[in-house]
Amino acid sequence: MEHVHDYLIVGAGMAADAAAKAIREVDAAADIGMVGEESAPPYQRPPLSKALWKGDKQLADIDLGTAASGATLYQGRRIVALDRAAHVARDGQGDTYRYRRLLLATGATPRRLPFEGGERLIHFRTLDDYQRLRRYAQPGAIIAVIGGGFIGAELAASLSGVGCKVSMLFPDAHIGAGRYPDGLARHLDDYYRQRGVDVRSGVRVTGGKSTDGGVELALSDGSLLRVEAAVAGLGVTPATALAEQAGLKLDNGVVVDAQLRSSEPDIWAAGDVANFFNPALDRRLRVEHEDAAVSMGRHAGRAMAGIAASYDALPFFYSDLFDLGYEAVGLLDTRLDVVEDWREPYREGVVYYLERGRVRGVLLWNTWDQVDAARALIAEAGPFDAAALKGRLPRSA
Numbered sequence: 034m035e036h037v038h039d040y041l042i043v044g045a046g047m048a049a050d051a052a053a054k055a056i057r058e059v060d061a062a063a064d065i066g067m068v069g070e071e072s073a074p075p076y077q078r079p080p081l082s083k084a085l086w087k088g089d090k091q092l093a094d095i096d097l098g099t100a101a102s103g104a105t106l107y108q109g110r111r112i113v114a115l116d117r118a119a120h121v122a123r124d125g126q127g128d129t130y131r132y133r134r135l136l137l138a139t140g141a142t143p144r145r146l147p148f149e150g151g152e153r154l155i156h157f158r159t160l161d162d163y164q165r166l167r168r169y170a171q172p173g174a175i176i177a178v179i180g181g182g183f184i185g186a187e188l189a190a191s192l193s194g195v196g197c198k199v200s201m202l203f204p205d206a207h208i209g210a211g212r213y214p215d216g217l218a219r220h221l222d223d224y225y226r227q228r229g230v231d232v233r234s235g236v237r238v239t240g241g242k243s244t245d246g247g248v249e250l251a252l253s254d255g256s257l258l259r260v261e262a263a264v265a266g267l268g269v270t271p272a273t274a275l276a277e278q279a280g281l282k283l284d285n286g287v288v289v290d291a292q293l294r295s296s297e298p299d300i301w302a303a304g305d306v307a308n309f310f311n312p313a314l315d316r317r318l319r320v321e322h323e324d325a326a327v328s329m330g331r332h333a334g335r336a337m338a339g340i341a342a343s344y345d346a347l348p349f350f351y352s353d354l355f356d357l358g359y360e361a362v363g364l365l366d367t368r369l370d371v372v373e374d375w376r377e378p379y380r381e382g383v384v385y386y387l388e389r390g391r392v393r394g395v396l397l398w399n400t401w402d403q404v405d406a407a408r409a410l411i412a413e414a415g416p417f418d419a420a421a422l423k424g425r426l427p428r429s430a
Contacts, residue, residue, distance in 0.1 A: 037131045038066035040337055041122060042104070043112045043275065044138030045069020047078060047323060048304030048330030052136050053102035055334030063338065065104035066130060068122070070111045073160050075099045079323050081163040082184055082266075083353050086191035092160075115279040117297045134299050134337045137276055137287055138330060141269035141305040141321060146179070150250075151243025153262040157184060158269070169262035172196030177250060177263040179238050181208045183352060184266030186221075189230050190355045192264075200231040200258060202238055202250075212365045213384075217398070220379040221354070228355055269321060271306045284308055286319040291343035293333040301337055303329035313347045313412045314363060314393060322350035347411060349404045362407040363394035372419045374426075376400075383426050390416025395426070403427060 040056050042049045045067050056063050069075070077095040084090040099106065107124070114123040115135075122130045143156040155166050170176060174197045178189045181203030189201045205211070207218035208225065225232050233252075240251035241263070250258045271286040282288040282296035286308035293301050293309065304326040308319045325348035332344045351360045357380075364386055375382035379398075386394035392415065395407035403426050410425065417425075 034128045035131065036066060036105075036107075036128065037064075038105070039064045039133045040066070040136070041130050041132035041134075042067040042136045042138055043115075043122065044136075044140055044304070044306075045071060045075050045099075045106065045108065046138060046140050046304065047075065047097065047326040048138040048140070048333075049136070050075040050097040050099045050102070051327045051330030052138065052303060052334035052337070053099060053104040055331040056338045057102045057104075059335055059338035059340055063103075065102065066107065066132070067099070067104045068107045068110050068112050068124060068130065070109065071159060071161070072109045074106055074108065076160055077323070078326075079351075081160065082157070082187040082191060085163065086195055087353075095160075112275055115275055117279050117281075117300060120299065132299075135301070136330075136333055136337060137281075137295070137300060137302040137306055138304050138333075139272040139275060139306050141271050143265070143269050144267040146238060146241065146265055146267070148241050149243070150241045150248045150263060153243065153248050154241065155262065155264045157188065157264050157266050162264075166262065166264050170195055170197050173198065174261045175200070175247075175259075177202060177248070177258060177260040178266065179203070179250075179263060180266035180268075181205055181210065181234070182212075182266065182268060183209075184268075186225075186354055187352060188264055188266055189225065190228075190353070193228055193230055194355070198229070198231075200233060200260065201225065202233050202236050202252065202258075204235060204237045204253075206234055208232070208234075211367055213396070214367060214371045214373055216373075217379050217384070221357075224355070224357070269305065271308075271319060273306060276302070276306070284317075288317075291345075292336045292341060293329060293344055294336065301333040303333040309344060311347060312345050313408070320348050320350075322348055324348040324350060347408050349407075357399060359399065360397045360401065360404055361395065362397075362404055363392070363411050365394045365396055369393055372422050374423050385417070385422050387417060390418070392417055392422075397426070400427070 075097045110124045143158045176197045208221045237253040248263045287302035349362045370387040372385040381399040384396040
């Protein structure tokens with residue numbers, strides 16, 4: 034079957050939803066098609082590891098209401114080929130989609146462990162993954178969280194919060210290593226242990242297998258860990274297979290210009306898959322967080338509909354870790370010069386990440402309503418040092 038649309042969006046996540054709504058705002062008569070692999074319509078992704086576990090949101094609350102854009106949704110389908118010269122895409126069931134302009138919002142795919150662990154080994158990314166993990170995450174259940182980064186830390190806290198017995202396994206020295214300064218990272222390890230999490234740093238999962246009622250994991254220290262379920266948060270890789278097949282320019286994602294247009298004039302990219310230039314940081318980025326997905330999707334949609342402007346937003350991200358939380362802007366990389374300004378050590382304060390006197394990142398630890406101020410600081414030329422930054426941003430809301 035052939036489908037014909039003015040605008041075709043490949044992917045059905047937050048960036049796709051924002052793009053469809055933006056196109057509709059600019060082009061009221063637009064015929065929009067959206068093709069997504071998941072059976073669910075577009076939804077908010079962050080609650081999968083945060084608010085849904087706390088009961089702050091229910092499944093119905095995370096639906097983005099994409100239908101309001103008037104887009105035709107093709108759910109449970111994957112675009113497998115793209116003929117950019119003919120302006121035709123083809124899905125895995127043989128249907129074709131003709132378009133005038135196309136957006137790649139294909140997102141990213143989770144890194145996987147090199148073994149099969151059956152139904153109870155979950156590489157966490159989607160709503161289906163959340164629902165599968167939720168079935169096993171009963172009070173008292175023994176669950177392994179593999180990974181000590183952004184998703185691993187959130188899942189360990191959330192699972193512990195619903196009464197699971199959590200073992201957290203990761204090869205780095207501390208939770209959030211490379212992102213948080215060493216003192217804060219050490220504090221976070223202790224903080225998780227105090228809340229009952231079995232934090233095993235410096236440990237790799239070297240193998241595993243499905244067992245009756247669970248998963249058996251082989252660890253680099255020679256031990257075996259038997260759990261009722263294991264969930265992996267090992268980071269993601271941009272889903273660029275379609276872009277590669279189409280011959281688009283790639284470099285850690287789909288390379289886009291200031292309007293988020295790819296190397297092909299009628300194809301844009303947004304969200305996790307897009308590699309864009311950020312003026313404030315003076316470098317190209319690929320950002321895997323909600324704010325970037327939504328702001329880029331909206332910008333790309335408007336650009337596709339004829340509103341030309343440069344994308345210069347500096348996205349932020351946030352996290353909830355038991356009763357700690359933070360918002361962050363820019364680069365959180367401890368290879369930069371780190372300046373800490375604590376109101377109460379490791380409970381409330383601001384951490385700055387500097388490069389040759391320029392602020393490149395700001396971590397607002399239990400410090401709220403300062404994202405715009407952090408963005409403005411990153412945009413300043415400086416130079417800054419520890420003395421100049423002390424008290425620069427309010428350390429309490």
